[in-house]
Amino acid sequence: MAATPGSEARTGLKLISPTAIYVILLLAVPLATVLIYSVMTGGRGNVSFPVTGENYYSLLNTKGGGNLIDYFAKGMPGEDPDLTFLKWIWNGLSNAVYVFVLLKSLMIALAVTLITVLLAYPVAYFVSFHVKPDRKSLWLFLITIPFWTSYIIRVSLWFVILGYDGLLDKLLMSLGITNTQLNFSSYGVPAIIFILAHAYAPFAVLPIFVSLEKVDRSLLEAGQDLGESRWITFLRVTLPLSMPGVIAASLIVFIPTVGDYVTPRLVGDGKQPLIANFIETQLLKLQDFPQGSAFAVASMLMVGIVSVGFVLLNRRFIRGQK
Amino acid sequence: MKRAPLLKSYTIFYLVFLYAPIVLLPIFAFNSGKVVAFPLQGFTLDWFREMLSDQNLRTAAKNSLIIALSVATLSTVLGIFAARASVRYRFPGKVPLMGLIMLPLVLPEMIVAMALLVVLLSIGVPLSLFTVIIGQVLITTPFAVAILTSAFQSLDKSLEEAAMDLGETAWGTFRLIILPLVMPGILASFLICFTISFDEFIISNFLGSGQPILSVYIFGQFRFPAKVPSMLALGTVLVCMSIILLGFAEYFRRRGIAKAGGKDSGGFL
Numbered sequence: 001m002a003a004t005p006g007s008e009a010r011t012g013l014k015l016i017s018p019t020a021i022y023v024i025l026l027l028a029v030p031l032a033t034v035l036i037y038s039v040m041t042g043g044r045g046n047v048s049f050p051v052t053g054e055n056y057y058s059l060l061n062t063k064g065g066g067n068l069i070d071y072f073a074k075g076m077p078g079e080d081p082d083l084t085f086l087k088w089i090w091n092g093l094s095n096a097v098y099v100f101v102l103l104k105s106l107m108i109a110l111a112v113t114l115i116t117v118l119l120a121y122p123v124a125y126f127v128s129f130h131v132k133p134d135r136k137s138l139w140l141f142l143i144t145i146p147f148w149t150s151y152i153i154r155v156s157l158w159f160v161i162l163g164y165d166g167l168l169d170k171l172l173m174s175l176g177i178t179n180t181q182l183n184f185s186s187y188g189v190p191a192i193i194f195i196l197a198h199a200y201a202p203f204a205v206l207p208i209f210v211s212l213e214k215v216d217r218s219l220l221e222a223g224q225d226l227g228e229s230r231w232i233t234f235l236r237v238t239l240p241l242s243m244p245g246v247i248a249a250s251l252i253v254f255i256p257t258v259g260d261y262v263t264p265r266l267v268g269d270g271k272q273p274l275i276a277n278f279i280e281t282q283l284l285k286l287q288d289f290p291q292g293s294a295f296a297v298a299s300m301l302m303v304g305i306v307s308v309g310f311v312l313l314n315r316r317f318i319r320g321q322k
Numbered sequence: 323m324k325r326a327p328l329l330k331s332y333t334i335f336y337l338v339f340l341y342a343p344i345v346l347l348p349i350f351a352f353n354s355g356k357v358v359a360f361p362l363q364g365f366t367l368d369w370f371r372e373m374l375s376d377q378n379l380r381t382a383a384k385n386s387l388i389i390a391l392s393v394a395t396l397s398t399v400l401g402i403f404a405a406r407a408s409v410r411y412r413f414p415g416k417v418p419l420m421g422l423i424m425l426p427l428v429l430p431e432m433i434v435a436m437a438l439l440v441v442l443l444s445i446g447v448p449l450s451l452f453t454v455i456i457g458q459v460l461i462t463t464p465f466a467v468a469i470l471t472s473a474f475q476s477l478d479k480s481l482e483e484a485a486m487d488l489g490e491t492a493w494g495t496f497r498l499i500i501l502p503l504v505m506p507g508i509l510a511s512f513l514i515c516f517t518i519s520f521d522e523f524i525i526s527n528f529l530g531s532g533q534p535i536l537s538v539y540i541f542g543q544f545r546f547p548a549k550v551p552s553m554l555a556l557g558t559v560l561v562c563m564s565i566i567l568l569g570f571a572e573y574f575r576r577r578g579i580a581k582a583g584g585k586d587s588g589g590f591l
Contacts, residue, residue, distance in 0.1 A: 012411025019404040030437035126329040146340045150521045152537045153557040156544040157343035259430020276432035
């Protein structure tokens with residue numbers, strides 16, 4: 001067998017080298033390029049020196065040539081009595097194009113994550129606790145099939161259902177509930193949240209199911225033997241023990257939804273661009289490589305920070321149990 | 323098992339919600355009405371005929387097949403190297419390298435696509451099916467590595483040691499002992515990477531230079547109401563295909579677990 005640690009290390013490195021070289025050349029180098037471009041000066045379709053932090057500063061630009069930092073530094077104007085503090089903040093943020101897209105994508109993704117996880121938990125709980133062991137994989141298979149059917153088709157189908165004069169409109173009109181087209185798909189943010197929550201629903205069930213399967217059933221019996229009600233046992237034993245699955249589910253839903261491209265394009269005639277659509281505009285249509293790269297880096301940072309937040313939350317939960 | 327009627331009805335309701343749009347596919351694919359609306363008109367196979375006679379669709383399907391087969395092969399091979407190395411050997415830089423390989427799982431796909439696109443444009447590589455393939459492999463390799471890692475983990479190390487003790491070379495041991503035992507994992511990885519690649523949209527759209535690729539083509543056609551019924555027919559075919567492929571993948575995965583003497587722990591992921 002592998003004699004010395006040195007030869008083991010060499011064999012291991014040699015074995016992983018094709019995959020490693022592939023990802024270094026085609027993933028690490030491109031990501032590094034984006035990082036470098038984000039601090040370069042540039043015009044349409046090219047980048048040049050000098051190195052600058054200007055692109056990141058411009059991410060805070062507001063419509064009409066201002067900047068968010070100046071806006072907030074000036075403080076709240078006192079003369080207008082109708083202007084509340086929240087409204088002042090909202091006015092600033094909604095005028096800052098880049099910041100607003102980032103925040104809107106974040107809020108939509110968090111809402112989708114919350115909805116999918118809340119809806120998926122009882123399903124995972126049912127399959128784990130109330131289905132016979134030999135039937136469990138059948139249930140899981142049924143839940144995962146929709147996930148494996150074309151994402152484009154699933155999203156486009158919602159457009160057929162919810163779109164202008166679509167199935168929903170025809171149904172509501174034939175029932176006499178409304179006599180004009182409701183056209184739910186033009187409702188921007190709510191429609192995006194609804195379609196994404198449907199598209200990523202099966203993702204959330206599996207990790208929660210896996211963590212529920214690991215819950216030691218004798219703990220539950222112990223809880224009930226000691227006189228706790230079923231509901232309290234659930235809150236104090238099952239729920240905390242399944243938290244790692246809930247966090248994993250949140251991450252699995254959050255990351256692809258925050259970067260979703262197709263749904264915002266379809267819904268509301270693409271008038272609600274999210275991060276991915278914005279990156280497309282910046283990098284492909286405007287060919288503003290430095291500014292687009294800075295935006296891409298900022299959105300990666302945002303996704304990274306939120307994901308690390310989820311992971312830390314998970315750590316705290318595990319520590320709290322001890 | 324305790325009965326839980328409330329939970330059970332909720333779960334069934336949830337499944338109905340999940341399947342609601344998919345159920346429409348076969349219903350309207352066989353419906354003779356020109357618009358997608360109830361009440362249904364009558365039974366027809368016209369939409370399937372229209373789908374089969376669509377020349378652009380054929381090109382798109384052919385391109386998607388070429389891409390998916392190449393991506394599945396390439397990422398499964400790359401996955402075998404990475405999974406075998408990470409399960410069997412300790413070496414410096416293992417954690418950051420494996421982290422980089424798995425990174426696309428936690429990165430919005432758009433960013434992977436754009437980063438690659440910016441570099442390809444800068445060094446002047448023309449966009450083609452080839453650039454779609456190299457991009458998609460980045461996305462599917464983490465799935466291949468995950469599936470193959472569990473396949474390699476369930477291997478009994480003593481089998482390998484026995485072969486080496488009996489005088490087999492490292493390569494001979496790999497070919498004669500390890501490969502047959504992880505073969506179900508390899509097939510499962512191939513099928514899953516194939517399915518992911520076949521459905522993939524973002525990289526196909528941005529790295530494909532407007533070449534007809536199935537997912538991009540479908541996305542474009544849904545905008546024209548007259549094209550929707552034949553797209554629903556296509557969707558029906560694709561859903562049936564995915565279910566068959568997944569059935570196979572699940573079968574191989576279970577056989578793999580049975581071969582290695584393990585216990586089934588459910589699902590792919």
